[in-house]
Amino acid sequence: MIVLVIGGSGSGKSEWAEKRTLELSGNDRKLYFATMQNDGKEAEKRIARHRAMRKDKGFETIEVPFGLCDNLKSIKDSDTILLEDLSNLAANLRFWKDMTEEEVKKCILADISETSGACGNLVIVSNDIFRDGTIYDEETARYLVMLGDLNKEIAALAEEVVEIAAGIPVFYKKI
Amino acid sequence: MILILGGFAQGKSEYARKKYPDRYILDDYAQSFREKLAAGEEPEKEFEEILRKEPECVVISDEVSSGVIPMDEFEREYRERLGRSLVKIAAEAEHVERIFAGIAVTLK
Numbered sequence: 001m002i003v004l005v006i007g008g009s010g011s012g013k014s015e016w017a018e019k020r021t022l023e024l025s026g027n028d029r030k031l032y033f034a035t036m037q038n039d040g041k042e043a044e045k046r047i048a049r050h051r052a053m054r055k056d057k058g059f060e061t062i063e064v065p066f067g068l069c070d071n072l073k074s075i076k077d078s079d080t081i082l083l084e085d086l087s088n089l090a091a092n093l094r095f096w097k098d099m100t101e102e103e104v105k106k107c108i109l110a111d112i113s114e115t116s117g118a119c120g121n122l123v124i125v126s127n128d129i130f131r132d133g134t135i136y137d138e139e140t141a142r143y144l145v146m147l148g149d150l151n152k153e154i155a156a157l158a159e160e161v162v163e164i165a166a167g168i169p170v171f172y173k174k175i
Numbered sequence: 176m177i178l179i180l181g182g183f184a185q186g187k188s189e190y191a192r193k194k195y196p197d198r199y200i201l202d203d204y205a206q207s208f209r210e211k212l213a214a215g216e217e218p219e220k221e222f223e224e225i226l227r228k229e230p231e232c233v234v235i236s237d238e239v240s241s242g243v244i245p246m247d248e249f250e251r252e253y254r255e256r257l258g259r260s261l262v263k264i265a266a267e268a269e270h271v272e273r274i275f276a277g278i279a280v281t282l283k
Binding site: 130136144167 | 242
């Protein structure tokens, strides 16, 4: 099944998504699909914080900054995958690989549908970056629409959709 | 302790005053957090002190983290640290509510 976890910055979404992943995986394998590229001090700090959080929880980390499908062969149907996170993956494809918004959407949706078909559970972390009332430049606005579209499409596929507010889950979809 | 969250101008203070007239109300938590951070202070520690004196307080805070990652480093730190502080407060609170258009939704 697909679980979509959405939250703002510092909302506790990663902690919650990890906890959910551990619940779903039981004694089976847990894969952490990491999307963040280490491009400076802040990214380093963030990566270190997340590594410390995952320590001793039995995650296998796989770097997937530009997509998931290269790893399809190594995925088992008993695996639970935590993909962190959608906005990073989308930004990497859009700005590093110079794909158009439409290409990014197609690529990520195809990836997610194949990956979720191959594994047991796919927990996807995404960001709520849509409510600051600011009017952005055209490129940023297009990125926002793209991420909004991805959130909507994945939410439609997902069995569980949850917003994390101050560490507390608010369910929009639940089995 | 009780935590009341919500966007700007949603009726949080009015709700808190009506529902908890006898409690100490710590309003504008986000705003004072920002000011303390800007002054180089440690807002998390200062809150702990207030909580020691007023363990039954009602904390009211704007939710500010649902936007694009700011370009400015201070703004990024502010959102992140306020967010983590609210996660901690929510975990310790007996009750957490979110006000949307004046209507309260119980989160905890």
